[in-house]
Amino acid sequence: MNKTLRLSLLSLGLLVTSLSAVAQQLNTEKATLQMDTVATGLEHPWGLAFLPDGRMLVTERNGNLRYVSANGELSKPLTGVPTVLAAGQGGLLDVILHPDFATTRQIYLSYTEPGAENTSSTAVALATLGETGLSDVKVVFSAQPKFASRHHFGSRLVVTPDRKLFVTLGDRGARRHDAQTFDTHHGKVVRLELDGQIPADNPYVKDSAVLDDIWSYGHRNIQGAALHPTTAELWTHEHGPQGGDEINIARATLNYGWPVITYGEEYGGGKIGQTEKDGMEQPLHKWTPSIAPSGMAFYLSDAIPGWQNNLLVGSLRFGQLVRLELDGDKVSHEERIMIGQRIRDVRQGPDGAVYLLTDQANGQLLRLRAAAN
Incomplete structure (x- = not known):
């Protein structure tokens, strides 16, 4: 190899290294961020x-289900996970700790549960x-009815300060009109006791025409849910059909349309x-496209x-993290931060960093x- 070619390749290598380093730093409106890759090799993490x-x-x-160590090492898949129908949008979905995890070591998993004749439900x-x-x-909730669809399972899990469990559910795609009925779980948010029993103060427990665990209805496919830090109300977002993605506050008995x-x-x-x-809620914030x-x-x-x-929201379509500033229950400003990969989950870590899962085969x-000064 001649000297000129070696120098050209060296320069190219330095340039790639430089670009790689720059690509890990994100300039946002409020702060300069460092983006670290903690772990790789996850198959469509959720x-x-x-x-x-x-x-x-x-x-x-x-x-x-895997452990990931602080330095990014992946464990072997854990045994004992319930039977999961991994097809289409379904599979093993959310995971959260029981509020008494320190003493019980219990966790919750949401997943696509197979039924007879190619049916399934969350x-x-x-x-x-x-x-x-x-x-x-122990299965503490199984959405009814099971249906032969591979779409719109939800499903996020949230435990409240008063020790109730919210489960968000999708309309299953072809059953969209079920979101307006009261005899199925399709397109609903349900509220449970931590052991899966029905809370005595659920809004419909005295109405024989409504499933006792229903909290709110008229939802399409909720894949984001979090408790507001002051009000402790359940904020959700859901996919719209080719536009019309929504952020809502899921309140008891309300119809989200x-x-x-x-x-x-x-x-x-x-x-x-x-x-x-009339009688149907407008979204707090919406996205079209x-x-x-x-x-x-x-x-x-x-x-x-x-x-x-x-409020931080991941974007599958645009590979972004969306940061929303709030004024009460209104969105006053939106910033989109380019990550470059489909974002499936967004969590704040104990260290104050923001952790993202990317939805891809690897x-x-x-x-x-925050980047070091």
């Missing part, structure tokens, strides 16, 4: 939970976490419904300057933190 010992739990849509299991697997697995009202349209074009109707939202968290730390109490766990 949900993330932080453990007290510094490790993390990550679900993979194919049915695997289910939630409570299990005890061990070093190599799960034990004492799908598919009667929507700001989206049929795939390929065509009107679905109208945009407003659709960003395909997934994952959501309120940022409560001061580790990233200027982000306190902002999925990553990314960490956003």
Whole structure:
């Protein structure tokens, strides 16, 4: 190799190294961030939970549950995970810790539960976490009816300060009109006791025409949910059809309109419904064109300057992290931060960093933190 070629290749290598380093730094409106790749090799990761010992739990849509160490090492898949139908949008979905995890070692998993004749529905299991697997697995919720569809399962899990469990559910695609009925779980948010029983103060427990666990209805496909840091109300976002993605506060007995009202349209074009109707809630914020939202968290730390109490939402379609500033229950400002990969989950870590899961065959766990001065 001649000297000129060697120098050219060396210069190219230095340039690639330089560009790689620059690409890891993100300039945002409020802070300069460093983006670190914590782990790779995850197969379409979906949900993330932080453990007290510094490790993390990550679900993979194919049915695997893994530990991820602080330095990014992946464990072998844990044993004992319930049978999962991993097809289409279904599979192993969310994971959260039981509020008494420190003493019980219990976790919740949401997943696509197979039924007879190619049917399925969203289910939630409570299990005890061990070093190599799960034990004492108990299904505490199973959406009804099961249906032969591979779309719109939801499903985020949230535990409230008063020790109730919210489960967000999708309309299953072809069953969109079920979101307006009261005899199915399709297109609903349900509220449960931690053991899956029905809370005595649920809004419909005295109405024999409504499933007792229903909290709100008229939803399309909720894949983001988080509790407001002050009000403790459940904030959600849901996918719209070719536009009309929404952020809502899921309040008891309220009807969020799908598919009667929507700001989206049929795939390929065509009107679905109208945009407003008495008795149906307008979204707090909406996106057209659709960003395909997934994952959501309120940022409560001061580790990233200027982000306190902002709402963070992942975008599958545009590969972005969307930062929303709030004025009460209104969105006053939106910033889109380019990550460059489909974002499936968004969580604030114990260290004040923001952790992102990327939805791809070689999925990553990314960490956003304030860059060093």
